Amino acid sequence: MYRKQIVYDRETxxxxxxxxxxxxxxxxxxxxxxxxxxxxxxxxMSGQYFREAA
Structure with a gap:
């Protein structure tokens, strides 16, 4: 499984x-x-990303 993280950047x-x-x-x-x-x-996960990138 993929590990997702969201971090607030105070500078931007x-x-x-x-x-x-x-x-x-x-x-x-x-x-x-x-x-x-x-x-x-x-x-x-669906593999769609790799098909479209090729």
Whole structure:
């Protein structure tokens, strides 16, 4: 299973999104970060991410 982490960055006032300890992006709100990480994990688990990237 993937490990998701969301950390508020006081300097940028954004939420940093981490997947398995690697920064994958920023979001304006905590909710947006949650939804984005959930979508990314779903794509990774379904294999869709790799098919579209090729």
């Amino acid at each position: 006032r954004d939420f940093a999104m981490y997947l398995d300890g690697e920064l994958v992006g920023f979001a304006r709100t905590y909710h947006e970060a949650e939804v984005t990480l959930d979508q990314l994990v779903f794509e990774l």
